[in-house]
Amino acid sequence: MPGPILTFIIFILVLGVIVIFHEIGHFFAARRLGIKVEEFGIGFPPKIVGFKKKGTIYSINWIPIGGFVKIKGEDGGHSADKDSFISKSIAKRATVLSAGVIMNVVLAIILLSIGFGIGLPTLIDENIKNSNVRDQKVQIIDIEKGTPASETDLAVNDQIVKIDETTINSIEDVRSYNTDKIGQTVRVTVNRINKEMEFTVAVKDLDSTGAGKLGVNLVQVGIVSYPWYDAIWRGFLTTFQLLWAIIMAFVSLIKGLFVGQPIGDSLTGPIGIAVLTGQVAQLGFIYLLQFTALLSLNLAIINFAPFPALDGGRVLFLLIEKARKKRIPQKTEALIHNLGFTLLMLLIIFITFRDVRKFSGAITGFFKNIFS
Numbered sequence: 001m002p003g004p005i006l007t008f009i010i011f012i013l014v015l016g017v018i019v020i021f022h023e024i025g026h027f028f029a030a031r032r033l034g035i036k037v038e039e040f041g042i043g044f045p046p047k048i049v050g051f052k053k054k055g056t057i058y059s060i061n062w063i064p065i066g067g068f069v070k071i072k073g074e075d076g077g078h079s080a081d082k083d084s085f086i087s088k089s090i091a092k093r094a095t096v097l098s099a100g101v102i103m104n105v106v107l108a109i110i111l112l113s114i115g116f117g118i119g120l121p122t123l124i125d126e127n128i129k130n131s132n133v134r135d136q137k138v139q140i141i142d143i144e145k146g147t148p149a150s151e152t153d154l155a156v157n158d159q160i161v162k163i164d165e166t167t168i169n170s171i172e173d174v175r176s177y178n179t180d181k182i183g184q185t186v187r188v189t190v191n192r193i194n195k196e197m198e199f200t201v202a203v204k205d206l207d208s209t210g211a212g213k214l215g216v217n218l219v220q221v222g223i224v225s226y227p228w229y230d231a232i233w234r235g236f237l238t239t240f241q242l243l244w245a246i247i248m249a250f251v252s253l254i255k256g257l258f259v260g261q262p263i264g265d266s267l268t269g270p271i272g273i274a275v276l277t278g279q280v281a282q283l284g285f286i287y288l289l290q291f292t293a294l295l296s297l298n299l300a301i302i303n304f305a306p307f308p309a310l311d312g313g314r315v316l317f318l319l320i321e322k323a324r325k326k327r328i329p330q331k332t333e334a335l336i337h338n339l340g341f342t343l344l345m346l347l348i349i350f351i352t353f354r355d356v357r358k359f360s361g362a363i364t365g366f367f368k369n370i371f372s
Contacts, residue, residue, distance in 0.1 A: 007278035010288070012064050014277055016042075018104065018296045019066025022303070025103030026069045029096045036072040036083040043067060071096070076330035090318050097311045097318070104300035105239060111293040113235030115286060119225035136222035138168050140190075147215020148202040154216065158190035158197075171218045178203050178212040188214070193282050223286070242294065246301050272351075308340025 020042060030037050036055060041047075043061035050059030073084030081087060085096065112120075124136060137159045143149045160168045163177050163186050178186065181203040189198045203212035226234060273295070280291040304312040314337070321327050 007281065008274070010281050011274045011277045014288070014292050014295065015273075016064065016066055017292065018107065018299055021103050021107040021296070022100040022299065023067050023069045025099035025101070025106075026071065026096060029099035030069070030071050030085070033088060033092045033096060034083060035085050035088060035092075035096065037069060038072050039068075039070040041068045041070075076334070090322050094315050094318050097314050098304070100311060101300045101304045104296045104303075105243070107296045108239045108242070108293040108300075109235050111235075111289050111296070112238050113232045115289045115293070116224075116226050116231035116234045116238075117228055118286065119223040120286060120290060121221055122224040124220040124222050124224070132225045133222045134225075136169065136220060137191075138171055138174060138218050139221050140216050141219050142217040144206075144215045144217070147206060147213075148204055149215035152199045152201055153197075154188065154190065154199055154201070155192065158192050160188060160218070161191050161196065162189040163187070171220055174214075174218060175211070178214060180212065182210075182212040184212075186214075193279060239293070239297065242297055243301070246297055250301060250305075307344075309337045309344060310340070313337065313340060 023040070027037055027040055038055075039050075039057040039059060041050075041057075041059040041061050044063040044065060044067075045059075045061050046063075048060045048062055050057050052058075071085050072078055073081065073086040076086050078084035079086045085093060088096075119132070119134065124133060140154065140156055140158045140160065142156065143154060160174060162168060163174065166173070166177050168174055168177075182205050183203070185200050185202050187198055188201050189196055191197075201214050203214060205211065206213045206215060225231075277288075277291065280287050303310050304315075306312045306316040317328060317333055
């Protein structure tokens with residue numbers, strides 16, 4: 001289990017890779033389209049060190065969260081200069097603004113392709129072909145209400161290791177062991193984030209079939225790897241499947257807001273992501289790889305939302321400009337983007353306070369481990 005300092009370093013590295021990949025997209029698109037990039041920074045100022053090459057300052061900065069790209073004329077200035085962002089066509093400006101999001105999708109494809117090559121946790125079924133499967137486990141995906149399992153502290157994602165003294169290797173092992181145990185109790189040993197825990201569960205005939213059951217729904221999972229050519233295809237395909245799933249989740253969230261449904265745990269801020277990063281890191285490198293790909297796709301979708309101050313909001317202004325056939329006054333656009341940025345910061349502060357309450361135990365443990 002990583003300590004607090006290592007967890008913090010892992011979080012910074014994960015966030016850094018995602019944000020820097022995003023900024024690299026803006027950087028190369030701007031350079032390719034003849035727009036001057038004034039600075040490419042890793043981290044945020046104050047500056048530690050920097051050097052200038054071909055008109056661009058490359059810097060390393062003290063605040064180690066992601067990075068930034070400063071593009072000439074992005075704020076509306078230097079409109080008379082040919083190498084200024086504002087002097088380019090709507091199509092070229094839209095390309096530069098969209099390039100960061102595209103690179104986040106590319107990053108997810110790369111990470112998932114690597115993952116499928118070395119092995120990703122996958123549901124084992126008859127569709128797993130042309131692959132290598134190892135470390136198969138039986139995992140809980142649902143606990144039925146009103147059943148013996150729901151009266152214990154068993155949790156979704158627990159991996160069943162043993163029942164009494166019998167080692168569990170398949171779903172059939174669970175069924176066959178419990179089938180004649182109606183009216184008895186069994187000791188269920190599970191693995192939860194690399195920690196073994198034991199629970200006593202009653203066995204009942206829950207569906208009048210004469211077979212004993214605990215009240216859990218199970219899946220067989222394992223680490224599945226593929227040949228490199230198949231891994232690349234699966235990385236590409238899985239990325240766009242995840243993109244669609246995330247988009248649908250955001251659509252459902254927005255619909256819920258309009259009908260007055262509470263957000264609940266749907267949104268997580270920087271503190272929540274840091275805590276989740278530490279938990280995923282405990283599971284191992286391959287899970288962290290998967291988690292990083294998922295975060296990169298979430299950043300891509302959020303950043304391309306048509307909201308002021310985000311890349312998507314800036315692209316929306318370009319579309320309005322094209323429809324009007326004239327530019328929106330720079331002061332008006334800047335005011336709207338600044339207002340949008342303020343609202344985003346207030347939302348982040350709100351989510352951060354909620355995360356502090358939600359993850360108070362993890363945060364307290366983090367500081368105790370540092371100073372003990």
